[in-house]
Amino acid sequence: MSLRLQARNLACERDDRWLFRGLDLDIRAGEIVRVEGPNGSGKTTLLKILSGQLADYEGELSWGGRPMREARESFLANLLYLGHSPGVKAALTPLENLAWYQALAGQPGGEAARFAALEEVGLAGFEDVPAAQLSAGQQRRVALARLALTPRLLWVLDEPFTAIDRDGVAALEQRLVGHARAGGGVLVTTHHGLTPCAELRRIRLGGGAHDGGI
Amino acid sequence: MAASEGALPKEVAVVHEEPRGGLAVAVWATLKRDLVLLLRRRSEVLNPLVFFAIVITLFPIGISPDPALLAAIAPGLLWVAALLAALLSLDSLFRADYDDGSLEQLLLTPQPLALLALAKVAVHWLLTGLPLALMAPVLGIMLALPAGSYLVLAVSLALGSASLSLIGAIGAALTVGLARGGVLLSLLVLPLYIPVLIFGAGAVQAAIFGDGVLAHLAILGALLALALILAPLAIAASLRISING
Numbered sequence: 001m002s003l004r005l006q007a008r009n010l011a012c013e014r015d016d017r018w019l020f021r022g023l024d025l026d027i028r029a030g031e032i033v034r035v036e037g038p039n040g041s042g043k044t045t046l047l048k049i050l051s052g053q054l055a056d057y058e059g060e061l062s063w064g065g066r067p068m069r070e071a072r073e074s075f076l077a078n079l080l081y082l083g084h085s086p087g088v089k090a091a092l093t094p095l096e097n098l099a100w101y102q103a104l105a106g107q108p109g110g111e112a113a114r115f116a117a118l119e120e121v122g123l124a125g126f127e128d129v130p131a132a133q134l135s136a137g138q139q140r141r142v143a144l145a146r147l148a149l150t151p152r153l154l155w156v157l158d159e160p161f162t163a164i165d166r167d168g169v170a171a172l173e174q175r176l177v178g179h180a181r182a183g184g185g186v187l188v189t190t191h192h193g194l195t196p197c198a199e200l201r202r203i204r205l206g207g208g209a210h211d212g213g214i
Numbered sequence: 215m216a217a218s219e220g221a222l223p224k225e226v227a228v229v230h231e232e233p234r235g236g237l238a239v240a241v242w243a244t245l246k247r248d249l250v251l252l253l254r255r256r257s258e259v260l261n262p263l264v265f266f267a268i269v270i271t272l273f274p275i276g277i278s279p280d281p282a283l284l285a286a287i288a289p290g291l292l293w294v295a296a297l298l299a300a301l302l303s304l305d306s307l308f309r310a311d312y313d314d315g316s317l318e319q320l321l322l323t324p325q326p327l328a329l330l331a332l333a334k335v336a337v338h339w340l341l342t343g344l345p346l347a348l349m350a351p352v353l354g355i356m357l358a359l360p361a362g363s364y365l366v367l368a369v370s371l372a373l374g375s376a377s378l379s380l381i382g383a384i385g386a387a388l389t390v391g392l393a394r395g396g397v398l399l400s401l402l403v404l405p406l407y408i409p410v411l412i413f414g415a416g417a418v419q420a421a422i423f424g425d426g427v428l429a430h431l432a433i434l435g436a437l438l439a440l441a442l443i444l445a446p447l448a449i450a451a452s453l454r455i456s457i458n459g
Contacts, residue, residue, distance in 0.1 A: 053318060055458055076324040085315025089247075091254045096247070103243030104323045104330075106236060 003029040003064075003078070003153050003185045005050065010059035012045055019045055020205050023059070027154070032176055032186040032199045041206030043189040044084060044158055050187060051081045051156045080152035082160055086143035090132035094118055094142045097131060098149055105150040117149040118142070122168065137163040147175060154185045161192040240325045241333045248337040251310075258306060259341050266299040266346055270353040281358035288357035289418035292367060293374075295353075296346045297407055300375055303342050304382040305399055307334065308390040308453065317390070321457055328446035331453065335383045335445075343375025363421035366431070373434040374414040380438075380445035381406050387452035410437055 007025040011018065019042030027033050035043045048054045050061070052072060061068035063075040088097050098114045107113075118127055121141040131139055140163050147155065155176075161169050173195060176186050180199040194200060252259055273291055274284060311317040320330060350371050351364040359367065385403040389395030417430035 051322065053321065053457060073324055076322060079322065081319070081322050083315050083318055085313070085318075087315035087319045089251060089310075089314060089316060091251050092247070096250065100243050100247045101319070103239050104319070104325065106239060106325075 002183065003027070004062075005075075005154060005185065005187075006060075006062045006065075007050065008060045008062075010046075010049065010057060010061075012042060012049060012054075012057045014042070014045070023203075025050070025203065027185045027187055029153075029183045029185055030180050030199060031201060032180050032188065032194075032197075033201050033203060034194060035187065035189045035203050035205060037205035043205055046205065047081075047156055047158050047187065047189060051079060052076065053081075078153040079156065080146060080150060080154070081156045081158075082143055082146070083158050086140050088131050088139045088142045090139075091130060093128045093130055094123055094134070094145070095127045097142055098145060101146050102149055105152075107150045109149075113149060114145075117145040120148050121145045122171075135163075137165060137168070140164055141168065144172065147179075152184075155179060155187070157186065157188045159189055159191070161190050237325050237329060240323065241329055244320075244330050244333040245337060248334055249340070252337060252341050258303065259345070262299040262303045262342050263345055263349060265302055266295055266349060267353060269295040269298070270356060274356065285358045285360055285422075288354060288359045289363070289367070289415045289422070291357060292350050292354060292359070293371070293411055293415040293418070296350060296371055296375065297378060297411060299346055300342055300378045301382060301400060301403065301407075303338070304379075304386045304403070305389075305396045307338055307383055307386040309386075309395075312390045312456075317453070318457060321453060327450040327453065331383065331387070331449040332442075332446045335379050335449070338383070339376050339379040343379055344372060346375055347371035359418075360422050362424075363418050366421035366427055367418050370414045370417040370431060370434060373431065373438055374410045377410045377434070377438045377441045378407060380441040380449075381410075384445055384448045384452055387449045387456060389456075390453070391456040410434070413437065 005025075005027040007023060010023040010025065011021040013019065023046075025033070035046055037043050045054065049057045052061075052068065052075060063071040066074075068075065088094075089100075092100075095111070095114050095118070098117060099111075102109070102114065115127060118124065121144050123138060123141055123145065126134060126138065131142060134142070140160075144160065144164075157176075160172060164172065169192060176188065176194075177197055177199060180186055188194075270292065273287075277283065277287075308317060311320065321327060323330070347368050350367050351359075354364055354367055382399075382403045385399045385406075386395075388402065389399045392398065413430050413433045417427055417434065420426040420430050
């Protein structure tokens with residue numbers, strides 16, 4: 001079975017206003033789906049619904065052809081979600097932060113894997129510095145190290161480029177494309193212009209229009 | 215960040231049906247992480263203890279230094295003060311995790327949330343309830359608590375504060391999404407603390423009067439067993455409601 005996340009006729013209302021309505025969405029292996037739209041158009045809400053965090057929506061979600069309600073455990077075992085807040089504890093060092101995520105994800109591989117993941121995101125030498133002393137961009141990089149540390153099929157990334165410098169952005173873009181080519185799926189929101197490539201698809205939210213699809 | 219094309223393990227392309235790795239590993243890692251976090255913010259551990267000591271010091275000053283009078287009300291005073299001290303530290307139980315986004319990560323793990331939440335509560339008890347229980351006999355001397363009831367005071371507080379942590383965590387989980395949940399948390403949780411308070415203070419009274427200690431402690435134990443079974447589920451459900459809102 002390969003990756004397939006489907007949404008049918010998805011709608012979400014906030015404060016008597018439809019964020020989106022009649023949204024159809026299909027994420028398969030080898031795709032990067034970018035959700036676009038102005039501020040407040042419901043990008044984060046859509047990502048939270050699709051990652052199973054919000055329940056007040058209309059429509060149907062399915063994972064691998066099964067309704068999300070039944071497939072939730074399998075879905076969560078394959079999901080890596082990075083939210084607006086990086087989920088990095090300021091009082092812990094990057095290594096300790098990653099150790100928790102590693103254990104939580106049940107990922108084998110000890111300290112060596114954590115060192116390697118941190119080196120990959122350019123944090124070599126900062127492994128034992130409390131995250132409070134790192135810059136915002138470096139804290140974001142600690143969160144991004146999880147992409148390498150805990151391999152997951154589906155990445156749901158909410159503004160992953162925030163506070164990342166230009167080199168980091170280029171490397172992360174390549175990482176997303178690499179993940180799609182290796183058979184993974186990526187759902188991403190960003191205000192940063194992604195370099196067009198064969199794997200990239202766009203979904204536009206906002207303006208009350210129901211422009212689902214590509 | 216190094217380019218990563220082809221660096222991904224082959225296993226990525228396969229859908230996994232089950233969560234990888236053990237629940238025990240995840241629970242142990244959560245325990246360890248929370249312990250380290252609390253020990254690094256030492257003021258959060260010390261605040262309830264200092265609060266407890268100061269409140270108990272106020273009573274002889276405010277009421278009367280007469281040992282006979284103080285001894286009569288000491289069990290209740292010690293228990294109420296310890297209960298309030300435990301309540302004081304509850305608000306921060308999930309709030310830090312909520313603020314930095316690790317709570318939503320906790321909710322997205324394939325492991326059962328109730329057991330991970332139980333690990334967090336266990337750490338709260340270990341660094342709040344247990345130190346309060348160990349400290350209470352010392353403060354008991356200040357209130358001229360009759361000899362022979364000191365051990366019962368510590369044991370009843372150790373048992374009771376575990377229930378208090380569990381019950382309080384439900385309230386903390388419900389109010390974590392609110393900007394100023396502290397007062398609401400007290401209003402929600404304090405009425406639920408009453409049974410624990412009755413049997414906790416009752417155990418110490420019984421020790422002073424010389425009978426029925428075991429019955430009180432047994433009921434405290436039963437309350438704890440009930441809380442251990444039901445509270446984790448309620449905490450998990452409350453966290454989901456808070457995050458949904």
